[in-house]
Amino acid sequence: LLPRQRPGIVGIERSIQAKNKETNKNISQAFQDLKNLMEKAKDMVNLSKTIATKIKEKQGDITEDETVRFKSYLLSMGISNPVTRETHGEGDKYYSELARQLATLLTKPIEETGGMMTLTDVYCRVNRARGMELLSPEDLLHACELMEFLRLPIRLRTFDSGVSVLQAQSQNEEEVVSETCAIVEKQGNLTSEQLSQLLGLSVVLAKERLLMAEKMGGVCRDETVEGLNFYPNRFLTEA
Amino acid sequence: TCEAKMADFDWPWQYKFPPFFTIQPNIETRKKQLEAWCSLVLEYQRHTKQYGLDITEAQSSVLFYNKQLNRKLSLDAIYTVLEELRKRGNLTWKDKTRKSCTLIWRTYAEW
Numbered sequence: 511l512l513p514r515q516r517p518g519i520v521g522i523e524r525s526i527q528a529k530n531k532e533t534n535k536n537i538s539q540a541f542q543d544l545k546n547l548m549e550k551a552k553d554m555v556n557l558s559k560t561i562a563t564k565i566k567e568k569q570g571d572i573t574e575d576e577t578v579r580f581k582s583y584l585l586s587m588g589i590s591n592p593v594t595r596e597t598h599g600e601g602d603k604y605y606s607e608l609a610r611q612l613a614t615l616l617t618k619p620i621e622e623t624g625g626m627m628t629l630t631d632v633y634c635r636v637n638r639a640r641g642m643e644l645l646s647p648e649d650l651l652h653a654c655e656l657m658e659f660l661r662l663p664i665r666l667r668t669f670d671s672g673v674s675v676l677q678a679q680s681q682n683e684e685e686v687v688s689e690t691c692a693i694v695e696k697q698g699n700l701t702s703e704q705l706s707q708l709l710g711l712s713v714v715l716a717k718e719r720l721l722m723a724e725k726m727g728g729v730c731r732d733e734t735v736e737g738l739n740f741y742p743n744r745f746l747t748e749a
Numbered sequence: 750t751c752e753a754k755m756a757d758f759d760w761p762w763q764y765k766f767p768p769f770f771t772i773q774p775n776i777e778t779r780k781k782q783l784e785a786w787c788s789l790v791l792e793y794q795r796h797t798k799q800y801g802l803d804i805t806e807a808q809s810s811v812l813f814y815n816k817q818l819n820r821k822l823s824l825d826a827i828y829t830v831l832e833e834l835r836k837r838g839n840l841t842w843k844d845k846t847r848k849s850c851t852l853i854w855r856t857y858a859e860w
Contacts, residue, residue, distance in 0.1 A: 699767075730778050732767040734820070741768045745781040748762065 578603045606660060608645075608653035612636065613662040616676060620664055625681030626715055629654065629666075629674040669718050670725075683722070690719045691728035691742065699732070699741045758796050761789055770820035772829055786830045791839060795854050802831075803849045 561580055581602040615636065620627045627635075629650070637644045654666040654676060667677045693708060694700050700708075706716035720740050723729045727746050732739040763769040763785045773779040793812050794802070804827065807813055813822040822830070831850060834840040843849045 724775055727775055727777050730768040730773050730775070730782075731771055732820075733771040734767075739767070741766070743775075743778060744766055745763075745768075745773070745778045745785070 605649070605652045606656050608649065609656045609660055609662060612650075612653055613657065613660075613664055615639070617663045617678065620676055620678050621680065624709065624711055624715070625678040625686070626675045626711075626718075628712065628714055629676065631712070632676055669721070671718070671721070673714060673718060675715070675718070686719060687723045687726050687728055690723040694720075694723070694729050694740055695742045699739050701737050701739050703737075758793065761785060764789065764815060765818065767818060767820050770815070770818075770822050770826075772826045783830060783833045787834050787837065787839070790830065790834060791852065791854055794852050800851055801843075801849060802852055804828075804831075804847070 558580075565577060565580065581604065612632075616627070616632065619635070632654075633645070633647060633650055636650065651666075651674075654674075657676075658665045663679050664676050665679060666674060668674045690705070693705065697704070697708075700720070702713055702717035702720055705711070705720060706713045709716065711719070720729060724731060724740065724743075727743055729740045730743045730745060732741055763782075769782065769785070773782050790812065794800070804824075807827065808821075808824060813827055815821070828847070831840060834852070835842070835850075839853050841851050841853070843851060
């Protein structure tokens with residue numbers, strides 16, 4: 511409780527002092543609590559490490575279910591211990607379930623937007639839809655890595671540029687390339703921005719399409735200060 | 750007189766094609782592109798009856814700078830083309846600094 515207000519500067523000073531004291535107490539208490547919590551977490555981490563070594567020792571003896579359960583413990587604490595985890599079982603239950611969920615959620619929108627969606631877009635979409643219990647970028651990536659293995663209708667793909675996308679299994683690469691080449695041929699020349707407007711794609715994906723077509727020899731580039739432009743590959747079509 | 754001489758030089762279609770002035774990353778495409786550049790350089794030199802080529806001058810000459818198209822071959826790209834010519838036996842550097850070179854219209858093998 512604050513001391514009774516006194517008039518004058520001394521009174522103001524005293525009340526400020528009292529307030530400061532109160533804040534300091536709160537802060538130090540919060541830190542104390544945090545410290546306790548950390549100590550408990552440390553125990554949990556230690557425990558999980560011993561379990562990990564035990565699993566290693568008993569490799570083969572232990573049933574798949576136990577490893578799976580252990581992995582979900584690790585996840586709930588936010589510890590990832592991939593080296594020991596990866597040697598025990600293929601990925602884990604949480605990720606494979608997540609991968610399935612993502613597949614049901616995303617297959618349709620991906621097919622509607624031309625068969626591809628960048629991983630950052632996927633991240634936005636999923637987390638915006640969830641609102642709570644959000645996914646970490648790492649979780650999403652791990653789940654997507656499993657998609658091919660689980661034979662889901664979408665799969666993860668990383669381009670040479672490092673951009674990762676989810677791609678519908680139904681998408682045919684050669685078709686996309688020939689379609690892109692046809693558009694470039696028709697327009698004379700195209701930048702990735704122009705292609706993105708024509709096809710209603712994101713600029714990143716439009717650029718990947720053009721690069722893919724370039725890799726196959728369908729188009730060639732003209733690089734100037736104004737930007738990167740793509741032309742039909744006359745080097746290969748004309749003598 | 751140089752201008753007059755240039756008027757009747759038969760530029761290949763590639764010279765009017767903007768991507769010609771960007772070294773292509775696709776290996777197949779680049780091979781075709783460099784072939785075209787090599788024969789263009791040799792044809793041009795033969796037409797103007799020049800044996801020597803100075804890199805600094807060449808950068809702004811019509812050969813590597815198409816003013817109508819506003820496209821210019823970069824210095825790195827010029828070296829790529831000239832090195833290709835050297836590999837074919839059409840060019841020798843005058844010294845190690847690679848500032849100027851001598852072009853041989855026909856290789857010794859062709860003679």
